[in-house]
Amino acid sequence: MKTSGAFRERLREAWIELKENPGRSFLQALGVMLGVASVLGGFSISDSQNRQAQRVFARVGGIDKLNVFPTDTVYDGTPSALQQANLGLRLEDATDGGQVPTAKAVNATSVLKQAKARVRSQFADQQRDITGIGADYVAMNGYDIEQGRGFSSHDFATGAPVAILGAEAASVFFPTGEIVGKPLRIGDVPVTIIGVFAEKNFRFRDGQRNIFAWRNRIVAVPSLLVAARMEGDEYHRLDRVTFRVPDLKQMSDFSKELSTLLTANHRLQQDYRLDDVAKRLERQMSQGDVYNVIFMLSGVLALIGGGMVNVNVQLASLKERVREVGVKMAIGAPGREIFKAFMTEALLLTLLGSAAGYLIGIAFSWIIAKSIGVPLSLAPLSFIWATVMAVVFGFLFALYPAAKASRQSPMEALRYE
Amino acid sequence: MKIIQTRDLTKVYGSNGNAVHALCGIDLDVERGEFVALIGPSGSGKSTLMAILGCLDVPTGGTYALEGRQVEGLSGADLAAIRNEKVGFVFQQYNLLPKATILRNVELPMLYAGVPRRERRQRALELLEKVGIPDKANTLPGALSGGQRQRVAIARALANRPALLLADEPTGALDSKTGQEVLALFRELHAQGNTVLLVTHDPTIAGMAGRRVELRDGLIHEEEELAA
Numbered sequence: 001m002k003t004s005g006a007f008r009e010r011l012r013e014a015w016i017e018l019k020e021n022p023g024r025s026f027l028q029a030l031g032v033m034l035g036v037a038s039v040l041g042g043f044s045i046s047d048s049q050n051r052q053a054q055r056v057f058a059r060v061g062g063i064d065k066l067n068v069f070p071t072d073t074v075y076d077g078t079p080s081a082l083q084q085a086n087l088g089l090r091l092e093d094a095t096d097g098g099q100v101p102t103a104k105a106v107n108a109t110s111v112l113k114q115a116k117a118r119v120r121s122q123f124a125d126q127q128r129d130i131t132g133i134g135a136d137y138v139a140m141n142g143y144d145i146e147q148g149r150g151f152s153s154h155d156f157a158t159g160a161p162v163a164i165l166g167a168e169a170a171s172v173f174f175p176t177g178e179i180v181g182k183p184l185r186i187g188d189v190p191v192t193i194i195g196v197f198a199e200k201n202f203r204f205r206d207g208q209r210n211i212f213a214w215r216n217r218i219v220a221v222p223s224l225l226v227a228a229r230m231e232g233d234e235y236h237r238l239d240r241v242t243f244r245v246p247d248l249k250q251m252s253d254f255s256k257e258l259s260t261l262l263t264a265n266h267r268l269q270q271d272y273r274l275d276d277v278a279k280r281l282e283r284q285m286s287q288g289d290v291y292n293v294i295f296m297l298s299g300v301l302a303l304i305g306g307g308m309v310n311v312n313v314q315l316a317s318l319k320e321r322v323r324e325v326g327v328k329m330a331i332g333a334p335g336r337e338i339f340k341a342f343m344t345e346a347l348l349l350t351l352l353g354s355a356a357g358y359l360i361g362i363a364f365s366w367i368i369a370k371s372i373g374v375p376l377s378l379a380p381l382s383f384i385w386a387t388v389m390a391v392v393f394g395f396l397f398a399l400y401p402a403a404k405a406s407r408q409s410p411m412e413a414l415r416y417e
Numbered sequence: 418m419k420i421i422q423t424r425d426l427t428k429v430y431g432s433n434g435n436a437v438h439a440l441c442g443i444d445l446d447v448e449r450g451e452f453v454a455l456i457g458p459s460g461s462g463k464s465t466l467m468a469i470l471g472c473l474d475v476p477t478g479g480t481y482a483l484e485g486r487q488v489e490g491l492s493g494a495d496l497a498a499i500r501n502e503k504v505g506f507v508f509q510q511y512n513l514l515p516k517a518t519i520l521r522n523v524e525l526p527m528l529y530a531g532v533p534r535r536e537r538r539q540r541a542l543e544l545l546e547k548v549g550i551p552d553k554a555n556t557l558p559g560a561l562s563g564g565q566r567q568r569v570a571i572a573r574a575l576a577n578r579p580a581l582l583l584a585d586e587p588t589g590a591l592d593s594k595t596g597q598e599v600l601a602l603f604r605e606l607h608a609q610g611n612t613v614l615l616v617t618h619d620p621t622i623a624g625m626a627g628r629r630v631e632l633r634d635g636l637i638h639e640e641e642e643l644a645a
Contacts (some may be wrong), residue, residue, distance in 0.1 A: 013528070020517060331501065333501075
């Protein structure tokens with residue numbers, strides 16, 4: 001085999017060799033198949049779960065959010081005058097936040113002020129959470145107006161006594177379906193219904209509960225209405241300010257500038273907390289990596305097991321093979337050529353086994369994804385990992401039989417009975 | 418030109434305590450185009466001598482030149498190349514690859530020699546025709562009779578136009594009629610100019626050769642020129 005294209009020739013020989021010994025080849029490839037299937041299946045199931053989790057976050061309104069929460073300034077002891085005079089999180093924080101140099105990266109801002117109140121209509125009387133919202137809250141949280149209209153900037157600016165109900169709240173307080181323009185009492189404040197949000201529905205898996213059910217319970221009013229007339233003080237403090245920064249790379253710069261601004265605004269009091277959703281999510285996802293490592297490990301174990309089967313099959317068929325090798329050596333195959341032939345065979349087996357393993361792995365993960373009701377997602381990286389590991393282990397375990405076969409003396413190999 | 422020239426060839430198996438002296442100093446010359454029969458009782462060292470002459474094994478001492486090339490001290494890869502190019506083996510048990518087709522069995526030595534595929538195929542078919550089984554190219558050895566298998570083995574041995582055809586009891590596993598046919602084929606090959614060295618224990622077979630060399634206890638006991 002001194003000709004060019006020697007590898008192709010060798011590959012062809014290996015293929016013939018495999019075809020001539022289908023049973024043995026199948027057994028040898030079995031380990032590779034299972035290992036690849038296991039790595040692939042594990043990865044794609046974990047990937048499918050991750051994708052689904054990301055989809056949840058996307059439906060909640062995306063991961064590209066920076067939240068600002070108020071915190072206590074004083075945990076124990078008597079607060080200082082400065083601490084007492086601190087103003088907390090206000091609408092100004094949201095508007096000023098939109099002015100810092102890197103605020104160009106911000107494409108939406110929302111504010112939130114919550115309260116608990118008695119809600120009464122002519123049909124129902126319930127204790128409810130009241131969500132005072134402002135700015136781009138509706139869009140940022142993935143709500144859609146189904147009936148009526150949304151809040152106008154005038155509504156927000158004046159704290160107009162108007163409300164929009166979630167689908168569940170609408171059906172509880174106005175079961176007849178006539179709703180827009182109807183009056184509702186929230187605590188002591190009479191408001192007018194101006195719209196209804198479309199129902200939000202998301203099930204992590206088919207047949208599971210709607211994890212967004214709570215979102216349909218929303219009773220939304222302008223945040224100023226809550227702060228001014230339901231709960232709160234003269235400063236109209238807020239419970240949350242959220243900035244959306246679609247370009248996650250700008251997030252940390254923006255968050256630094258925002259922090260400086262807020263500290264200045266708050267008389268140098270650290271009475272707020274920044275919460276970077278993307279970072280938090282990343283941390284959560286990294287817990288998923290543990291599973292990936294476990295899947296990878298089980299794949300590696302399967303490949304090692306398969307490799308041992310491979311070696312055993314090789315050694316068991318050695319009697320037959322030794323004579324073959326002896327004959328080949330007698331008619332002029334050098335040991336090096338025998339070694340290469342064995343390794344090429346192993347490579348081919350590994351690749352074929354991998355291909356079969358892909359099919360098995362995809363089939364397995366499809367069945368599992370189907371049974372837990374998650375859409376299947378296949379990570380391209382898992383194919384690469386699975387193949388690389390299969391080739392590495394395939395080669396490692398082929399070395400011993402190949403070396404053993406190629407180092408025989410032709411005379412002994414021929415006499416081998 | 419001498420195809421085989423050995424001087425004081427020795428082969429010892431085992432070490433000091435229980436060493437077995439299989440060959441004790443063989444001086445053998447074979448000219449190109451000769452038909453030599455190597456005979457001797459079992460244990461006389463003829464298989465050992467044949468293995469060394471075929472470069473399957475290396476001598477313990479002495480020198481051996483195959484077609485003018487000294488082979489003692491050559492590496493395994495060099496010996497493999499010599500076996501491939503200069504020696505054609507025919508064994509008693511045929512030693513065909515059982516799962517490869519007849520055509521592939523004959524092609525294999527040419528594959529190791531780096532002969533291109535098309536040429537390989539063509540020559541293999543020619544050889545099969547030459548040994549009298551042109552229509553069996555795509556069958557497996559298992560489907561052939563003993564005589565046919567031995568013909569395949571001879572075709573394979575001839576693949577790279579070897580300087581020396583080595584046959585170890587080629588008729589040992591055949592009935593006398595097919596054995597005669599195979600021997601006739603060897604004579605024909607010899608008549609075409611091939612150098613043949615045939616190992617046998619059967620004096621009548623040896624009688625067909627041009628020269629008879631008898632081994633006994635690792636030494637050449639008797640050499641006799643015969644009328645070919």
